[in-house]
Amino acid sequence: MNKNKLEALLSLLDDPDKEIHKSVEKELIELPVSTIPQLEDFWLESKNPIFQERLEMVINKIQFKTVKRELIEWSSNENPNLIDGAILVNKSYNPNLLIDPIRKSIQKIKDDVSLEISDNLTALEKIKILNHFFYNIYNYQALSPNQPTNWDGDISTVLSQKHGNYIIIAIIYAGIAQELNIPVYGINLPGSVFLCYKDESSAKSNTENTNSILFYINPIDKGTVFGRKDLQYIIKAKNIVNKAQFYKLASNTSMIKRLVQHEINVYKKLNLNSFIPNFKELFRSIIE
Structure with a gap:
């Protein structure tokens, strides 16, 4: 759009006629x-509060x-990156979000873990190392859902x-694991977020296969x-x-949808209702 047309449109933005x-x-x-x-330059130059509000x-x-x-493009990928999905959710209400510090924080953990992990380790040994760095060295923990x-x-x-909340902690943990080629994914259990370790020898098997x-x-x-x-005992309890x-791998898109749904629930509790329509729109737009 050329400058003249843009200026002409903006001149009508504070028109008293609603239509x-x-x-x-x-x-x-x-x-x-x-x-x-x-547009921000026009906002700064204006002294009209109605114009500024509408702009x-x-x-x-x-x-x-x-x-x-x-986010739609992200969810359309064959293997959407969990960390990138969480960044996009964050960016939806903080458009000026700085992504570089996020990626540097993730990379630092990955670098430390990768120094201790090798292909000849068992799945349990890899998780033990990841746990050590994530929880003991970097001290990540989940907040109480009551707060x-x-x-x-x-x-x-x-x-x-x-x-942070239990969903974002699970997403960061699984996201780091996946970027290290450790096959950790979510499972969808109501009220909880557990993860699972997929058998690497079954890497090409259907994700619906609990075996x-x-x-x-x-x-x-x-x-x-x-x-x-x-897990059966937990479900019964x-x-x-x-x-x-409840025993099957959840897609990364479903994990991000759970994060968005959690945001909707939290913002309702905090009476921050102006954000909720956007969250609902995001939730509907994520392709599973």
Whole structure:
């Protein structure tokens, strides 16, 4: 869009006629994210609070639309990266998120773990090493679900604070493992997030095959390892209907959807309702 047309549209953004400014807004939010610096310049130059408020809303919608598109593309990948998915969720409400510090934090853990891991180690030995660095050296831990905050699912904040909600802790743990070629994935159990270790010899097997799972991992209990019978006991203790799907690998997209759903629940509890429509839109846009 050329500058003259952009200026003409912006001049109508504070029009008192609702139909006019809504029509202008609809056209503006289709602008590419690269236009935002120009829009921000117009915002700074204006002394009109109505114009500034409406332009700020336009900028937010452009940013969200961009992140939503990126999340759809992410979920369309054959092997979507868990850490990247969590970054996109964080970016949906913090468009100025700095990604480089996140990636440096993840890389530091990966570098430390990779120095101790080799192909001749058993699956349990690899998890023991990962647990040592993740929980004992870097001191990551899950917050109590009884104390929800509006940041406990932000991967950027969690990496700096070393604690977060149980879903983001599981995502970071599994994401690091996967980037180290350690086949750790989520399982979808209501009210809990457990992980599992996929049999590497079954790497090409269907993810629906529970026989390809060597053991399960509790990421909020310092990576405690347990077997299928223990999982059966946990399901019985939770008094929920025992379903075959609870023992199967969950896709990375389903893990990110659980993170978004958790954000919806937390923001409802905190009465931060203005964020919820965007979260719901993100949830619907993720392809499983």
